[in-house]
Amino acid sequence: MNHRLDGADAPYWQGLEQGRLLLPRCAHCACWLWPAGHRCASCGGIGMVWEERPLRATLYSWTRTWHRFGFTESLDLPYVSVVAEVEDCGVRLMGRMDDVRNGAGPDNPRIGEALVGRIGETVVGDDRIPTIIWSRAA
Amino acid sequence: MTHPLYGTTAIAGVGLRQFKRGTAPLPERSLLVEAILDACAEAGLDPAEVDGFVSYGDDKNEPVRLMGDLGTRRLSYSAAVWGGGGGGIAGAFGVAAGAILSGQASAVIVFRALAEGASGRMSAAVMAHHLNDHLLAAGLVAPAQMCAIRAQRLFEHHGVDPRIVEDLVRASYHHGRANPEAVAYGEDFDIETLRTSRWIAEPFRLYDCSRENDGAGALLLVSAERTRDLAKPPVYLLGCAQGTEAGWGDLMENDADALYATGGFRPVARDLYAQTGLTPSDIDCVQLYENFDAQGVMSLIDHGFCTVENAAEVIRFDNLIAQGGKLPVNTAGGNLAQGFIHGIGLPIEAVRQLRGESSNPVSGARTCLLAGGPGAPTVSSAIFASQVL
Numbered sequence: 001m002n003h004r005l006d007g008a009d010a011p012y013w014q015g016l017e018q019g020r021l022l023l024p025r026c027a028h029c030a031c032w033l034w035p036a037g038h039r040c041a042s043c044g045g046i047g048m049v050w051e052e053r054p055l056r057a058t059l060y061s062w063t064r065t066w067h068r069f070g071f072t073e074s075l076d077l078p079y080v081s082v083v084a085e086v087e088d089c090g091v092r093l094m095g096r097m098d099d100v101r102n103g104a105g106p107d108n109p110r111i112g113e114a115l116v117g118r119i120g121e122t123v124v125g126d127d128r129i130p131t132i133i134w135s136r137a138a
Numbered sequence: 139m140t141h142p143l144y145g146t147t148a149i150a151g152v153g154l155r156q157f158k159r160g161t162a163p164l165p166e167r168s169l170l171v172e173a174i175l176d177a178c179a180e181a182g183l184d185p186a187e188v189d190g191f192v193s194y195g196d197d198k199n200e201p202v203r204l205m206g207d208l209g210t211r212r213l214s215y216s217a218a219v220w221g222g223g224g225g226g227i228a229g230a231f232g233v234a235a236g237a238i239l240s241g242q243a244s245a246v247i248v249f250r251a252l253a254e255g256a257s258g259r260m261s262a263a264v265m266a267h268h269l270n271d272h273l274l275a276a277g278l279v280a281p282a283q284m285c286a287i288r289a290q291r292l293f294e295h296h297g298v299d300p301r302i303v304e305d306l307v308r309a310s311y312h313h314g315r316a317n318p319e320a321v322a323y324g325e326d327f328d329i330e331t332l333r334t335s336r337w338i339a340e341p342f343r344l345y346d347c348s349r350e351n352d353g354a355g356a357l358l359l360v361s362a363e364r365t366r367d368l369a370k371p372p373v374y375l376l377g378c379a380q381g382t383e384a385g386w387g388d389l390m391e392n393d394a395d396a397l398y399a400t401g402g403f404r405p406v407a408r409d410l411y412a413q414t415g416l417t418p419s420d421i422d423c424v425q426l427y428e429n430f431d432a433q434g435v436m437s438l439i440d441h442g443f444c445t446v447e448n449a450a451e452v453i454r455f456d457n458l459i460a461q462g463g464k465l466p467v468n469t470a471g472g473n474l475a476q477g478f479i480h481g482i483g484l485p486i487e488a489v490r491q492l493r494g495e496s497s498n499p500v501s502g503a504r505t506c507l508l509a510g511g512p513g514a515p516t517v518s519s520a521i522f523a524s525q526v527l
């Protein structure tokens with residue numbers, strides 16, 4: 001496919017392409033390892049297994065971008081970027097979030113609120129990067 | 139036992155050339171050569187005698203290319219601190235001192251040069267160092283956004299009043315107003331300018347962000363002994379620490395929860411104070427790298443000048459200014475109001491302040507802490523002094 005298959009996190013990208021969130025755990029002590037690497041420093045074990053997680057998270061932090069930075073041309077301004085802590089594993093992922101301005105409830109995302117995700121994509125140049133897009137849980 | 143870095147090397151000369159972004163009258167490398175010549179001239183040292191160079195932040199000027207202009211006879215040491223941001227700036231002095239104390243070099247220039255024509259936008263270069271598909275997919279492509287997300291957590295989750303940054307910004311402009319070299323020289327700054335400036339990435343507006351300049355800065359480091367033969371009173375390096383610890387780094391936002399909304403300086407500050415035997419109360423002034431004002435606040439907290447709880451009591455305009463403040467910060471205006479050449483103006487002001495040459499002199503200042511670029515995966519800090527205490 002592309003350069004996303006070159007790194008230790010290739011299964012993450014392959015998972016998103018297939019509509020699933022896969023995250024790595026140590027094959028020996030089962031602790032979650034993110035960013036994906038090669039060795040678990042907790043137990044010294046080499047090797048990871050990838051497990052599917054539901055697209056549920058809590059909002060860890062966020063920013064709403066209003067300035068047109070290079071590489072963001074495909075995104076309508078303003079847009080919300082988040083750090084989301086995936087349920088039950090503590091792994092934090094960067095992603096985007098549907099804006100909540102002018103919606104029901106508070107106008108800004110709230111740290112700690114529950115999120116649900118879907119898999120979309122972000123166009124950067126000629127590339128289409130699979131992306132988790134979060135929204136406020138009903 | 140005294141730490142080997144304590145007072146054993148000193149800055150003997152400084153040079154700074156600064157211009158508005160995109161308006162430098164000389165090529166980047168020529169600006170750097172001019173800054174180095176100025177630093178050597180201050181010290182009364184023949185530039186051909188400089189035998190070492192250290193930089194940081196992916197500077198593009200490989201020292202060997204300076205030899206022709208400087209007349210370098212022997213280049214015996216060239217090195218750079220890893221990291222794409224300004225985190226390595228203070229660490230560069232530790233690297234230079236290490237070269238001198240171990241006999242690998244005797245006169246070392248610490249430098250940074252940046253002109254848009256040659257190096258492009260600094261923010262873009264810093265980000266190119268870090269960019270990956272996780273960031274691109276999230277639309278997170280600039281240092282402002284990465285720092286904004288950390289700031290949002292400091293304000294919203296840890297409960298620090300977002301208005302706290304205003305006093306830091308006001309103090310910076312207050313100092314810049316009196317500094318003929320500053321971008322804000324002679325300007326009356328109204329805090330409404332910040333409050334009404336356009337959003338960049340919430341919670342940052344334009345005036346929360348340091349804006350880049352073209353230019354070059356150079357500082358000449360030699361052994362403390364050698365400064366006796368040189369023209370300027372020495373400004374001693376008392377200590378320097380760099381790096382990070384477990385729970386902070388290039389972790390794709392998975393830093394330890396207790397560290398996430400910091401500048402990343404806790405281990406560095408701890409080591410720096412342990413090395414020198416000094417405490418925050420021994421520091422007479424601070425040159426604080428503020429890529430963004432909230433990160434400046436985090437850095438002050440990390441270095442023990444205040445806590446999350448009492449930050450609003452300490453980070454007050456009256457307290458931050460050279461004229462009577464207990465914690466004078468960025469006495470030349472800092473990155474915000476003096477000018478931003480990847481932070482190299484900050485150690486230069488530290489030297490000038492400790493020589494009594496600052497546009498905003500701090501009465502009786504003997505020590506100055508330099509805090510490097512906050513929020514970078516690896517950071518660094520140093521303490522300078524006008525005498526070995």
Ligand SMILES: [Zn+2]
Nearest residue numbers: 026029040043
């Ligand atoms: Zn393990």
